[in-house]
Amino acid sequence: MNSYHAIGRNSYLDAARSFFKSLLETGEVQSLLVPLRQDRTNDIMPTLVTDPEDTDKADPFSPSFPLNSAKLVSRLTRKKNRKRVAVFLRPCEIRAVVELVKLKQADMENLVIISSDCFSAFPNSVFNTGFREKGEEFTNEYISARMSASFTDDYNGSISEACRICTDPFPGIADIVINPDHSDAKQVTVESKSDAGGHILAQMGLDEAEPPKDGKEKRKKVMEELGRNREETFQSIQEQTADLEKLGVFFSSCVNCYNCRVACPVCYCRECVFNTDVFDHEPLQYINRSQTRGSLRMPSDTMFFHLTRMIHIGLSCVGCGQCANACPNDIPLSGLFMSVADKAQKGFDYTSGGSIEENHPLSCFFEDELNDVTGI
């Protein structure tokens, strides 16, 4: 099933672009959603490309991560249609798509998932001040540095918290994986990971190549490093939020803008309960609440909102870190949500985005289970 091919050009990005171009030229897919450098501004945004020539600005390896594209995949696939679409996604975006498929918000039937080993992302605030202007040369420079030092390079300080504690930067479910080559050959290795992917690659007439040799060892090293970071971060977050009072301090700068909810790929309700009449309290209610406590922090219901979000998405959280990225007041939400999600998922022996077949824990039940939950 797995076949390997190599594409060599002047730079990693050129090699990847020629792959995307010939992918569209095969006609196997009608459109391609890929991060693309926008004219004039240099912003890198997911762009739905149908003209093969337009892939010449694709920039899939950049550390820019303005939004989780899983929500866009949901928009593209939530209703059946016969046009096949290919999407380039980071591993965390794939996990979010898998969760959305299980929640009936997306469909994989006419979807071709292309991914790569993730080189981590910068928060928007970091990428947009200094790195965006450098253009595509920076992307090539960044991946070379990242690969040669196996993720312990100088850029480590710039990457976002969620990426520093990522649960899995390697794509699990994908049809095609395209990776910059670890040698200095300025080429990309393209690997088919499914029958559909293999079929598409066969149409493209690429040169066969040997599978990369040192992959496994490097992966193990990266995973160990991330695991250590995760342990450290979770411990510090748990100390910071050990009880409700401390949690209140943690959220004290929250302004209830709900950006974290909007940015979250697995928070999918069309109308969130926090936007409904339920939270249109009577004016008198605020005064009453203040009177029982002496004072009431406004806007209220902040902690209620975040705790509810933990309950709603804890089992589906894929650790993409977009909640923290979207926060206008820099609350380190990703560490908190990932640490809570880790506990919740372990409790149900569930891994979000792991497989399509595995049921979401709250969508099923068994008669004889969880007997330790009941009783006094």
Next chain:
Amino acid sequence: MENFEPRIIAFVCNWCTYTAADLAGTSRKKYPANVRLIRVMCTGMVDPKYILKAFLEGADAVLVSGCHPGDCHYINGNFKARRRMKLLHEILPNFSIPKERLRLTWIGASDGIMFADTIDTMVDQVRKLGPLNEDKRMVI
């Protein structure tokens, strides 16, 4: 906390535990007044938000109680409730709300005595744990 009287919110299902509470009353079986009963049609309709709201608004403990497995009036509402409680049991202890403060029990319609005993035990346990939020100002 010498004179601490815990406040317990209990979500009880119409068909089993509420009837059991009624039976405890008609059989003159006493149980502590610390518990405030909220009758719901089924434990399966107890949204985790109700429980969070109770804790954030000053409850020291929450009890959810319904029909025994297999006895649910709506066939499987209590199984769904059990999964949600499991999720809350994984998440709330991160913020010092231990499992002892959030209980799920099955109390059938004829178990009036068991209902009174459950409330007795729970009030004792929560009294030992002490109040949940002494400084409630930040908590909401």
